[in-house]
Structures are given as C-alpha cells and as structure tokens.
Amino acid sequence: xxxxxxxxxxxxxxxxxxxxxxxxxxxxxxxxxxxxxxxxxxxxxxxxxxxxxxxxxxxxxxxxxxxxxxxxxxxxxxxxxxxxxxxxxxxxxxxxxxxxxxxxxxxxxxxxxxxxxxxxxxxxxxxxxxxxxxxxxxxxxxxxxxxxxxxxxxxxxxxxxxxxxxxxxxxxxxxxxxxxxxxxxxxxxxxxxxxxxxxxxxxxxxxxxxxxxxxxxxxxxxxxxxxxxxxxxxxxxxxxxxxxxxxxxxxxxxxxxxxxxxxxxxxxx
Amino acid sequence: xxxxxxxxxxxxxxxxxxxxxxxxxxxxxxxxxxxxxxxxxxxxxxxxxxxxxxxxxxxxxxxxxxxxxxxxxxxxxxxxxxxxxxxxxxxxxxxxxxxxxxxxxxxxxxxxxxxxxxxxxxxxxxxxxxxxxxxxxxxxxxxxxxxxxxxxxxxxxxxxxxxxxxxxxxxxxxxxxxxxxx
Numbered sequence: 001x002x003x004x005x006x007x008x009x010x011x012x013x014x015x016x017x018x019x020x021x022x023x024x025x026x027x028x029x030x031x032x033x034x035x036x037x038x039x040x041x042x043x044x045x046x047x048x049x050x051x052x053x054x055x056x057x058x059x060x061x062x063x064x065x066x067x068x069x070x071x072x073x074x075x076x077x078x079x080x081x082x083x084x085x086x087x088x089x090x091x092x093x094x095x096x097x098x099x100x101x102x103x104x105x106x107x108x109x110x111x112x113x114x115x116x117x118x119x120x121x122x123x124x125x126x127x128x129x130x131x132x133x134x135x136x137x138x139x140x141x142x143x144x145x146x147x148x149x150x151x152x153x154x155x156x157x158x159x160x161x162x163x164x165x166x167x168x169x170x171x172x173x174x175x176x177x178x179x180x181x182x183x184x185x186x187x188x189x190x191x192x193x194x195x196x197x198x199x200x201x202x203x204x205x206x207x208x209x210x211x212x213x214x215x216x217x218x219x220x221x222x223x224x225x226x227x228x229x230x231x232x233x234x235x236x237x238x239x240x241x242x243x244x245x246x247x248x249x250x251x252x253x254x255x256x257x258x259x260x261x262x263x264x265x266x267x268x269x
Numbered sequence: 270x271x272x273x274x275x276x277x278x279x280x281x282x283x284x285x286x287x288x289x290x291x292x293x294x295x296x297x298x299x300x301x302x303x304x305x306x307x308x309x310x311x312x313x314x315x316x317x318x319x320x321x322x323x324x325x326x327x328x329x330x331x332x333x334x335x336x337x338x339x340x341x342x343x344x345x346x347x348x349x350x351x352x353x354x355x356x357x358x359x360x361x362x363x364x365x366x367x368x369x370x371x372x373x374x375x376x377x378x379x380x381x382x383x384x385x386x387x388x389x390x391x392x393x394x395x396x397x398x399x400x401x402x403x404x405x406x407x408x409x410x411x412x413x414x415x416x417x418x419x420x421x422x423x424x425x426x427x428x429x430x431x432x433x434x435x436x437x438x439x440x441x442x443x444x445x446x447x448x449x450x451x
Contacts, residue, residue, distance in 0.1 A: 072347070073347055073348070073349055073352065074347050074352065077349070077352045077353075077356070080386075080387075080388060082349070082353065083358075083387070083388035084388075085388075085417060085419070085430060086417050086419045086428060086430065088419055088421055088427060088428030089419060089427055089428045089430050090427075091427075099349070099350075099353070102358075102359065103362070103363055103364075105388075105416060105417070107353065109349065110349040110352075111348075111349050195429075195430075218427070218430075231388060233388055233389060233432060234388055234389070235374075235384075
C-alpha cells in the first residue's frame with residue numbers, strides 16, 4: 001500500500017488539487033486515473049463507502065467547520081486590517097478591493113475582505129481535513145519568527161527565508177525524486193524584500209498548487225487563487241491572521257481525527 | 270434610525286471634514302467622554318485632538334469613555350462604513366502636527382520603535398533627558414508628521430515606501446502619578 005501511494009506521487013508530474021492525502025485508504029476517491037489495483041481487491045466495500053462519506057460529506061456543506069464564528073468585522077477593524085498604503089503605492093488590480101482613499105491613504109473594503117477571508121479559511125480547513133500539506137510563506141523579516149511558530153503549533157510547514165529558484169519547479173532534482181510538494185501555500189505577504197512579487201506565487205501557479213495570499217494595496221492579486229485583501233504590515237494584523245489560520249487548521253484536523261474515531265467505532269460494531 | 274443619524278464631534282474646526290447633524294443622546298455622552306479625557310488641556314480645540322489621540326491607542330480602550338463609543342457602534346450594527354466613519358483615524362484628519370500617544374514596543378540601543386495605532390510604527394531617537402525611563406512598554410507623546418513615508422523618485426512607476434511613519438518625540442506620559450490605571 002505504501003509503495004502504491006509513493007508511485008502515484010512520482011507518476012503524475014502535474015499536481016491535482018488535494019491529491020495524495022495522508023490517509024492511504026482515501027487514495028481511491030482522490031485518484032481517478034491511478035488505482036493501486038493490487039490492493040483494491042483487498043479493501044472491503046462498506047469500508048470504502050464510509051471513507052468516501054467522510055471525505056465527501058464536508059464538501060456538501062457551505063461552512064462545515066463553522067469558521068464564521070472565528071472572526072467578526074469588528075475584530076478585523078481593530079486589528080487595522082483595513083489600512084492600506086499611500087495612493088502612490090497602489091497596484092491597479094487592487095482597486096476593486098479598496099473602499100476608498102482618505103487623505104492619500106488607501107482604505108481596504110472590509111466587507112469584501114471578510115467574505116474572501118471566510119472563503120480562504122474554508123478552503124484551508126478542507127485541505128487540512130483531507131490531510132494536505134500546507135506551507136506558510138512570507139519574506140517579511142519582522143514576522144518570520146511569528147509565522148514559523150504558528151506553523152509549528154498547527155503541525156504544518158513554513159518557509160520564511162530566501163526562496164531558491166527551483167524549489168517547487170525543480171524539486172525532484174533539488175531534493176529527491178519522490179518528494180511531495182505542498183497542497184496549499186499561504187502567503188502572509190506576497191512581496192519580497194525589494195517590493196517585487198514573491199517568486200513562489202508564480203511557481204505555485206506553474207505547479208498547479210492553489211495559493212491563499214494576504215494582498216495589501218501595493219500587491220498584485222492576479223495569480224493567487226484565494227486573495228484576501230488586507231494589511232500585511234502591522235504586527236496586530238499579522239498576529240490575527242496567524243491565529244485565524246492556526247485555529248482553522250487545528251479545528252479541521254481535530255474534526256478529521258474525530259471522524260476517523262467514529263468510523264473505527266462503527267466498523268468495530 | 271442608526272443609518273440616518275450622524276454624530277458631530279465637539280470641535281468646530283474639524284467640522285469641515287465631517288458635516289453632520291448631531292444626535293442629542295450620543296452627543297451628550299461624547300461630551301462627557303471628551304471632557305474626562307482631556308483634563309490637562311485647557312482649549313476646546315486641543316481637547317478634541319487629545320481625545321481623538323486617546324482613542325487611537327488600543328490599550329486605552331479599557332477606559333469608561335470608550336463604553337460610549339461601543340454603545341454607539343453597537344447601535345450602528347458594526348457595518349464597516351459606520352466603524353470607519355466613527356474611527357479615531359477619520360476623526361483625526363490630516364496627520365500633520367497632531368499629538369498622539371504611542372507605546373514603545375522595541376528598542377535597539379538608542380532607537381525607540383513606537384506604535385501609535387496607525388498602519389506603521391515610528392522610530393525616534395532616545396532623548397538626552399530622562400533617557401533611561403524609555404523602556405519597552407512606556408507610553409510616550411508624539412507629534413505626527415506623516416502616517417507613511419513615501420516618495421516618488423524619478424523614473425519610477427510607483428512610490429517607494431519606507432514602511433515607517435514620521436513623528437517627533439515630545440515626552441513621556443507620567444502615567445503613575447497623574448492618572449490611575451484601570
């Protein structure tokens with residue numbers, strides 16, 4: 001079973017979304033084309049049905065993990081998420097997300113941010129529920145330690161240092177042939193230290209890895225799958241994002257463990 | 270009703286920024302809140318600025334004068350537009366020459382990194398008088414110049430930003446003697 005999973009990882013060069021979940025029995029529902037057919041005959045039918053139900057049922061609910069109770073508009077406001085850069089720093093593609101500009105300072109529309117943040121958190125929760133690998137990325141040195149501790153506390157990964165060229169695109173050579181790439185990359189700041197777009201955004205798009213990104217008023221939101229317009233410069237705001245993502249991921253993983261336990265209980269009965 | 274009623278700050282000089290009608294009940298409560306916040310400034314104009322600066326700092330929201338603002342915002346059902354309109358940043362107006370209270374959150378030798386409630390912090394040199402009293406967590410008074418230091422250089426398409434605000438350090442807040450902590 002183990003080797004079957006690994007082989008599947010090497011074969012498909014183009015990654016699908018939510019592929020290769022950590023639970024081996026879930027290989028069947030995710031991989032359309034590669035059936036570890038030798039093991040397929042061994043698995044009993046009702047077990048597969050229950051596993052499929054565990055995986056598919058959350059996708060039918062709009063807010064399965066009740067993430068809307070994690071934050072309110074007032075929390076976002078008090079964390080200064082609505083503050084953008086000056087008008088001269090504005091990126092043209094951020095204009096739909098701006099509420100307006102006050103004395104040359106751009107104000108981000110929190111109504112849109114709340115919606116988009118809800119969607120981003122929901123997606124993160126579903127990825128974590130299905131056992132996906134999540135990578136936190138940011139090049140802001142001020143928040144590097146915070147992001148690394150957040151990643152450690154929710155059992156995921158972080159990359160807050162210099163991004164080498166072929167990290168995602170040349171991974172089989174730079175690491176080892178069977179390496180597994182992240183299933184979701186969360187950018188806490190989409191710019192690098194010279195105010196250019198982070199290389200990881202383009203590379204993740206090339207490797208078909210979905211991205212969630214906090215985009216400030218000077219960032220380019222185009223290549224990001226789930227942009228969340230918001231302030232990425234203030235420590236209060238960053239702490240709030242870290243806390244929200246950590247709570248989401250932990251909640252999703254706990255839910256998965258709970259469902260597995262229930263499945264184990266119902267199978268033994 | 271909440272969407273129709275608008276609140277006017279007691280400072281007439283700032284009425285050009287917000288031309289609104291006043292609501293009697295909230296106006297009275299705001300009057301009392303501003304009066305309690307601005308004890309040591311005699312002119313009414315400076316009291317408005319000082320009270321606005323008080324609200325800028327999140328620590329000071331424990332005080333009673335903020336309960337009036339909270340009552341007000343809960344009536345407005347916390348939509349973003351109403352939260353923004355009643356926020357201290359809007360009430361303050363242009364940042365030039367405004368006095369605010371900040372808190373030191375980081376120190377590197379003689380550089381004090383001070384957060385005053387805006388998007389960015391400001392960095393000030395430790396003053397020669399009372400130098401050792403400026404430690405992490407001390408509250409200081411600042412005169413703001415700019416909320417974000419940006420400038421467009423020749424040949425550039427967008428502004429270059431320093432990711433910092435600009436303010437002059439005026440002095441420490443003598444918090445232990447004159448004001449009681451909550």
